[in-house]
Amino acid sequence: MEIIEQLNWRYATKAMNGQQIPQEKIDRILEAARLAPSSNGLQPFEIIVISNQALKEKIRPAAFDQPQITGCSHLLVFAAWDGYTPERIDAFIAHTAAKRGGDPERLERQRQSLMNNFGRMDQDRGYAHAARQAYLSLGVTIVAAAAEGVDGTPMEGFDPERLDAILGLREKGLRSAVIIALGYRDTEKDWLVNLTKVRKDKAQFVTELN
Ligand SMILES: Cc1cc2nc3c(=O)[nH]c(=O)nc-3n(C[C@H](O)[C@H](O)[C@H](O)COP(=O)(O)O)c2cc1C
Incomplete structure (x- = not known):
């Protein structure tokens, strides 16, 4: 598949079927995430990879009970x-x-x-800047997953404080910014699977200054 085809194929899957993603695909997706650029190359974030089902069950209530949390293969x-x-x-x-x-x-x-640029930032600004770098890597992850024929639902619908507590992130100087459930769509149960993708038209999205 070409990249545009892959991006049209992917969608934020609402129901996943529990099928496991082969390790080599996970490895390539994570490698793409690692290769994402970041401001000054600092990579001020880490990725926690969760395949343990009991842990996913524990996280689901902290993510507004979204079913992708437990239906996915790997939660990043x-x-x-x-x-x-x-x-x-x-x-x-x-x-x-x-x-x-x-x-x-x-x-x-x-x-x-x-x-000079970062050492003087207060913690909140520093975290906000670091989180933006994490989102950039999330974007690369989304594209890499699609290239592997793996579904991915990026998610902000969770309580970061609860997730941080479950994973013990604050003690490590980390805060959960965004998550992505990786797995395979359940074509029977997903209400979104056949719906048309909605995006702005190019004229509303791109301004060309020639
Ligand atoms: C940062 C971010 C957070 C999102 N949070 C959620 C979420 O918590 N749950 C969910 O089902 N979809 C979530 N989405 C999916 C978006 O709703 C979806 O990407 C958007 O509607 C475009 O549709 P598509 O990805 O299916 O093409 C999120 C997407 C992004 C980029």
Whole structure:
């Protein structure tokens, strides 16, 4: 399938059939998520991959009882940093140096620039910025899942505080930003499966300045 065909095929599935996604497909979807760009390359979020059914059952009430939570094969939780800290910025610079090497003075300038731009953000602004980076990776995840013929329902319909408590995220300096249920559509039970996709027309969506 070409990308436009894949994006027309996918939809935010409302009922999933519990079928398991092969591990190699999950691995490729997660690799695509990992390769998503982020502001300054900081990747200020992690992905928690939940395939344990008992844990999914526990999460469902915290997500307004949405059936995709338990009908999916894998539930991905995009957990963003709760803020930028000097330690996190230092760790990023150390990681960059280990992976790429490079001039120590240049790395120090990069560190200082990051400290100036992010190290001074208050926690709420830092979290909001980090969450935006997580959403970008979510977008790549959605496309990658479609390319694998896997359904994905992105979801904001959950109580982040309850989900954080279930997964112990706050203790790790993380906050759940958005989740995606990955699995396969239940064509019998999903009311949305045959409905026309609704999007703005191009004229309302794109302004061309030639
Ligand atoms: C950030 C985000 C949050 C969403 N939250 C939910 C959700 O909690 N439950 C749900 O069933 N769909 C959710 N959706 C799906 C959207 O309603 C859906 O993507 C949109 O209506 C477009 O339809 P389509 O994806 O089926 O083409 C969410 C989508 C996004 C991008």
